[in-house]
Amino acid sequence: MSTESAPGPQTGVAQDIQQAPRIAVSALVTNLREYGLVLALIAIMVFFQFTTSGTLFKPVNLSNLVQQNSFIIVMALGMLLVIVSGHIDLSVGSVAGFIGALAAMMMVIWPLGPLSNPLVVSIICLIVGGAIGAAQGYWIAYHRIPSFIVTLAGMLIFRGICQALLGGGSSVGPLPVGFKALSSGFIPDLIGPLTLIPPTVNAAGKTIVGSGLTLHLTTIVIGLAAVLAYAYFGLRARRTRERHGYEAEPFSLFVVKTLVISGLALFLVYQFATYRGLPIVLMVMGVLIALFVFVTKRMTIGRRIYAMGGNAKAAQLSGIKTERLTLMVFINMGVLSALGGLIIAARLGQAVPAAGLGSELDVIAAVFIGGASAMGGVGQVIGAVVGGFIMGVMNNGMSIMGVNVDWQQVVKGLVLLGAVVFDVYNKNKA
């Protein structure tokens, strides 16, 4: 799927005029397909908002939702590149578990002195993650061993090491507060809180529930700045295209799209602001998403990964060093798996042997729900992110509704199948 709005067919000026309405319709259809996923996410959110009688969008729950699912999305960013390049990585859950265990041992058990500082440990863990990715990627890239097999081996190996490190079935903790902030912390309010409605105190000296309304002002400012930047860059890109005589998507569609996304974003930001502000992990995730969108859309390395996934031989004959590129994709995956592992450990406050168990499946599912092709060469970062959120909202919503965990799996499986069937059906129709 390409995100450049594909202009409708046109062969000559005369036909252009005739086909003008058709171009608009076809642009709408193409764009609808692209945003179909976002619409699906919104629909699912609205559905759960009703079935959970409004709990889903409660600020506390939103924070929970982000904290519970951020590691899936972080790893999905790496997995997208892996899948686009025509591979798969089954080891991410085990690597995350292992890194969590490693981090806990370094911070709590091993006498490392100043090296047990959470920041130092995190950096070391990310490097170890990269090394694990390199070790797996080496066999895949330079010895052409199928990634499915290499990473299946990795899945067993690193789960085993994880459990061995933790000494069998025990968990290691508690982890330092500073480290836990990665998952459960919120950004500090540098500008200071804004009290809209002062809390009313009743006779017993207690605050009346729902009476006070204080906003986390820094959160609001960041949210507004992000939305303005989004609208500004969108508009500027349009202008440039138009100035150079290239057609862009219809203006009305652009406005609707920008308004819907900005509105949604501002609504969520406001909800966060009424609670404790933006979770730190959400900021980390946001920065990573922006980075990966940029890399895949604008950078030569991203383009080369797509070309390699689309036709490895042709890419190689075009001068692309496919082996090195594959290695880099797996190193990246390793680093992001490590980050995922740190986030999981920080949320739990301890390292447990089962951390990240089975999460590789959620991560892969997120990428495929997001429209990536199992054949490689096709997939979008935003798709994977939205796919991750769809999985997350369903987990969260169903848990609040009290749906049994077993049945949650069934529903998630059906959604994955449905999403891919829908995608394939759409492509065949086109």
Place this chain on the structure above:
Amino acid sequence: MASTILEMRDITKTFPGVKALSNVKLMVEEGEIHAVVGENGAGKSTLMKVLSGVYPSGTYDGQIIYRGDECHFKGIHDSERKGIVIIHQELALVPMLSIAENIFLGNEQAKYGVIDWNANETRTSALLKKVGLKEDPNTLITNIGVGKQQLVEIAKALSKEVKLLILDEPTASLSEKDSQALLDLLLEFKRQGITSILISHKLNEVNRVADKVTIIRDGRTIETLAKKDISEDRIITSMVGRSLDDRYPPREPKIGETVLEVKNWSVYHPIHAERQVIKGINLNARKGEVVGIAGLMGAGRTEFAMSLFGRSYGRRITGEVFLNGKPIDVSSVSKAVEHGIAYVTEDRKTYGLNLIDHIKHNITLANLPGVSRHGVIDDLRELSVANDYRGRTNIRASSVYQMTGNLSGGNQQKVVLSKWLFANPEVLILDEPTRGIDVGAKYEIYTIIARLASEGKAIIVISSEMPELLGITDRIYVMNEGRIVGEMAASDASQEKIMRAIVRGEGKAS
């Protein structure tokens, strides 16, 4: 007069945004060889897909009347049951299965699901005899050449009791000898009463075997010619809608200094390590010169070019490459490209294009630094580059955002050419640049080659079509069994001379 076996009436087929066929008519009589010709993208293959049910009934307008009945094929199985068998350009054989297994794939001689291997083999032997293929039925497909694979496909068609055999560009990847054998086979089938539809670009073949020719252009039937009216000129005129006075653009070569010089180039087979594929080749190309490499299939021309281009083929490669007199390192594709060497592959679908991406991304792939700064791609620059090259090479597409997988062969080739032109090479190696391309597009490719030469590039053309080499090159090397067995100025060369060099070389090269 013989009875009509097939009539396709007013077939119209539209794809989103494109009308591929409009009111096409095709009448085929029992027992004839009916050629369908037309430029690439004219709609020949689409028409055959309509006929064989690949595009099921209901997705197109019009009627198919076969042996007096109107047919509504829902899939290939329906049409095959009636004896219509299509052999596609891309062969549909399973490489790791044997000839016998392939022939009876999906139609195994079996009882209660248990395969009777003896029956399979006996019937296969009989069929192979019919098509004149002397191979053991148990030979794996991967171990026989393309020519023989084609015969296996035909044997497979015969096993289905074919009444109407459709061949889509059957000789596109065959050598001269295999092509002749295949055409003889078609004539033999005709004697046995099998009707054939032959889709081909090679007008001499059409001339030789066809009883009738239907010409399609831009999705419309132009005319159907009877045997007595068939002539190459007439066909070409109808195909391109204008008369082609000359099949090769005029050119005044301005030849300068030697640009590329290859000395003592030797290559061994990548799997059979003891087999030497290229045996000490010396070759050069000069500024503004078009150099041809002639030879039969398997002479080692592609292997030579690919081994030269960043060791993309073979092992234990030895020899030296000089560019403008200086030795250069071409041990990887990126190094070769940096030194200004480009190789346009003969197999554009497998080696040349990312078929699931659009024209724009394909054109810039070999020279991404040319549209980016610090690794960040400038979208607008890329778009204008793509549009520029689309115009220069005359790629026919709705826009540069069209998927290359949906383009016709000629246009795909232009995209690959554009990709390498944008990499701005000094030496351009073109491997079978016009294979599977129609006359009109061929002329365009020749024009591009001529223009590049006049811009001072050194161009090496590998081609199995001798008239093409004679028409567009300045100097021709003849290759056989991994050696250069002849070198001649194009002005002195002739098909006979080239053949003689090959034959003489064959004696030497044992």
